[in-house]
Amino acid sequence: MALSINSIQGKSAIVTGAGSGINLCFAKLLVENGCNVLIADLALRPEAQVLADKHKTGPARIVFQETNVVDWAQLERMFEVAEKEFGEIDIVCPGAGIYEPHWSNFWRPPHSTESRDSPSGGRYALIDINITHPIRTSQLAIAYFLKNRTSGRRKHLLHISSIAGQITNLTAPIYNATKHAINGLVRSLGALDQKLGIRVTAVAPGVIKTPLWTDHPEKLKLIDDTTDVWVTPEEVAEVMLALVRQEEVSEIIGDRSGRGPLYKVSGGTILECSKTVRAVNQFNDSGPGNRPGNTASVHRTAEEESYQQMTQKGWGLPKL
Template sequence: MATGTASTLFSVDGKTAIVTGAGSGINYSFAKLLLSRNCNVVIADLGLRPEAQKLVDEYSSPTGKARAVFVKTNVVQWPELENMFVVAEKEFGGADIVCPGAGIFEPHWTNFWHPPGTPQSKDSPQPPSGIGHYALLDINLTHPIRCTQLAIARWLNPGPNSKVGKASLANPKRVVHISSIAGQTPSFSTPMYVASKHAISGFIRSLAQLDTVGIRVNGVAPGIIKTPLWTDHPEKLQMLDSTQDAWVEPSEVAEAMLRCCEDDSVVGGWVLEVGKGQTRNVEWRDDPGPRGAGMSAGNAEKAVGEVFGWLGEDGWGVA
């Protein structure tokens, strides 16, 4: 979905990025890559895993070529999203790159098969406001949409403390989202996660024409990545067959995310699928779907069987 509009070539060198969820996983790898390329990074997350804390410590010096700043952020709280941008402006004069990457892989506590009010769910069946929320959708979908709005608003209306300037073809900006191959495929065991990633891919494609004002919105759609979304969740690991399934390394996804920023052949609206040793644009129609190493879970039927076991229990879904 190219727009045919050319803008100034973009380099992350000397820029500033806001990356949510960078306390671990893909987003940590992307933050690390950006810092190595002399790009300041505002790391926004609820906390930092040891490797991320080490990264922040390593890039804490104000005299270095690049600096990392941690901002404790709950991405479902809109004032805290706003605060990320305030911190970026205070510390660096604003951000040129925004990656709303925080996400979860349908854990039991916010899961279609564990409805609100049942023992494992933390989603409330009777919220005080009366307006219901699934935490998974707030994290995976609402937060990246709101982050994108906040970024566009600042880039089109830079405030007095902004040093990044107004977005234009001569002063381009970037939004990099994280979708998934789940945005192309169904999964009976994780239907809300699949819904969120279909939605993000559609959202990315729908904003392709922002290229015409210098704001490029695109993203990546990784396969099965070796991150805590899998490795910290035994209920998810049962879906993998270690004898045939391949991991996609976080560094491979981070490189694709860098391409989304810098590669002028990757235009607004593109969703770059990332498999083991392979990257391609996912067409918005008539696409053949994910294939190759790192794209499938050989034991997915185990998770399906588990779901049918829950459905067979007396009182399924009753709060």
């Protein structure tokens, strides 16, 4: 069966976290294919600023809206701005996320020197960014999709999961928990596709060469450059673009060479993105395995650091 493609020309999108990395590459593909994009982020890295400046005007535009995704009022504002700038909203990607930084980290709990999570705050910044923000953004997206649906065209809510949503990882347990939660959210909203024409899907990247890794020496220690393979953000963005261009239950090529299997795409679909692409099954899935682009081999050193954290006097206890 031939791949059936739906044009995104003339449509409009909101992408959080598109100031850099995968989401920036996705925003670039969207605008280059004729789709208006509101980038919602704290700031634009230089490469994102160049893209935004290039598409200030024209048939497809980029608008930057400074947004702290943990602030619900700012999430509401980004939808208001997108609707004012572009009219009907077709695609929403709550892509902003972080990978267990020392300032919001299971092994550096509140009261520890490096943590910025307030001991009296009752919350973790990592959870606010990685799962609370996608949940609230999903609610707002569905509300806007239903409120001003004048065209009758399918809507897309595209999440960023991870291979971490299928595996365990002692060094990043909160991050893994948030990605397991994203998978559950996407699958739970899958029925909206047939009922309301709102397709909720996700990509699950492997080890991606983005600032999320490269700006953090403590994370780069997990990578063995002699054996591990980086996946590029551009490769993931291509799969994201394919997901929002599919017709009702058309198919997406599961191998970048074009020789691999075909997968039916519908609501609740999660596509793992390593050097190949595969659908992640809800039950009895084989897991990401050691496919190129899925491995970060040097976990033992990082795990030892986690154990060392626990040996510190008073670890995890309130300071008196």
